[in-house]
Amino acid sequence: MHMTKTILLAALLGFVFTPQALAQSKVGYLNLNNVLEGTEEGKSIVGKLQTEFAAKKVELQKRMKAFEEKFKQFQRQAQMLKDDVRQERAKALAAEEQQLQGLLMQYQAEIDKKKGMALSQFEKKLRGVIEQVAKKEGLDYVVRHEVLLYGPAKMDLTNQIIRVYDQRYAGKKGGAKKGK
Numbered sequence: 488m489h490m491t492k493t494i495l496l497a498a499l500l501g502f503v504f505t506p507q508a509l510a511q512s513k514v515g516y517l518n519l520n521n522v523l524e525g526t527e528e529g530k531s532i533v534g535k536l537q538t539e540f541a542a543k544k545v546e547l548q549k550r551m552k553a554f555e556e557k558f559k560q561f562q563r564q565a566q567m568l569k570d571d572v573r574q575e576r577a578k579a580l581a582a583e584e585q586q587l588q589g590l591l592m593q594y595q596a597e598i599d600k601k602k603g604m605a606l607s608q609f610e611k612k613l614r615g616v617i618e619q620v621a622k623k624e625g626l627d628y629v630v631r632h633e634v635l636l637y638g639p640a641k642m643d644l645t646n647q648i649i650r651v652y653d654q655r656y657a658g659k660k661g662g663a664k665k666g667k
Contacts (some may be wrong), residue, residue, distance in 0.1 A: 535605070
């Protein structure tokens with residue numbers, strides 16, 4: 488998404504990535520998922536989200552299993568039930584299934600919102616680290632590895648970004664604890 492904004496902004500400003508411009512530029516890349524999973528803060532975010540996902544998943548699985556049991560019981564008894572009773576139970580099961588689907592969508596939206604908020608804060612701090620590393624390395628551009636078709640391993644900034652991020656953010660917390 489950010490790459491698209493960059494390309495659109497560049498197009499609006501009249502900048503074109505020509506072979507000559509790229510040949511004169513120094514480009515680095517990084518794997519954002521590895522940065523997220525490699526930094527102390529990222530590990531914490533992922534862990535908290537996984538814990539939340541697990542709790543919601545267990546709750547939903549229990550409710551789905553209970554629903555499946557009711558449905559199987561209904562299927563076994565359906566032929567023995569009067570038409571009006573069978574239709575009433577079928578309606579109740581359909582309503583319960585809709586309720587479960589709604590609950591699933593609600594949980595997913597809640598988790599997506601929490602994930603988005605947590606990652607947004609992480610990304611704000613990460614941008615400063617990326618800029619710091621890019622300037623230190625004399626880079627003109629840093630791109631995500633997902634949009635990169637080829638890049639030499641020496642231009643992969645992922646591990647360096649993780650180290651600098653942890654030094655800047657996790658290191659301060661650790662340093663404060665040691666001083667107390």
